[in-house]
Amino acid sequence: MSRAVGDAAEQLAVEFLRARGFTVIDRNVSSRFGEIDILAMKEGVLHIVEVKSAPTFEQAANNITPAKIRKILMTAEAYMKKHRLELDYVLDAVIVSGNACELLENITL
Incomplete structure (x- = not known):
């Protein structure tokens, strides 16, 4: 996938x-472990959001691997430590297929 397609999906x-009441607080957060696409707050909870795009929902969702989840969580911990945040957090995914989005909440393995 090209960077332009990924940026458009993000x-x-x-x-x-935002249309669902989230406040986006940061984007494209990098650490030596990996990258977080979107950090958003809703009802006092930090949502760490991975964005995946593909022609079908299944293709996009299948690109969220256990290794990717580990990297995202390590990056989230580094971000929270750096910014001295002590918040409840969850790892979510937004699956983008065409112009449609679907939120997968609290993805874990």
């Missing part, structure tokens, strides 16, 4: 989240 995901 922007669509941001708009989708």
Whole structure:
């Protein structure tokens, strides 16, 4: 997937989240472990959001691997430590297929 396609999917995901009451607080957060696409708050909970885009929901969802989840969580811990945040958090995914988005809440393995 090209960077432009990924950026467009991420922007669509941001708009989708905002329409559902999330406040986006940061994007494209990097650490030596990996990257977080979107950090958003809702009802006092930090949502760590991975955005995946593909022609079908299944293709996009299947790209969320256990290794990717571990990297995201390590990056989240580094971010929270750096910013001295002590918040409840969950790992979510926004699946983008065409112009449609679907939120998968609290993804874990």
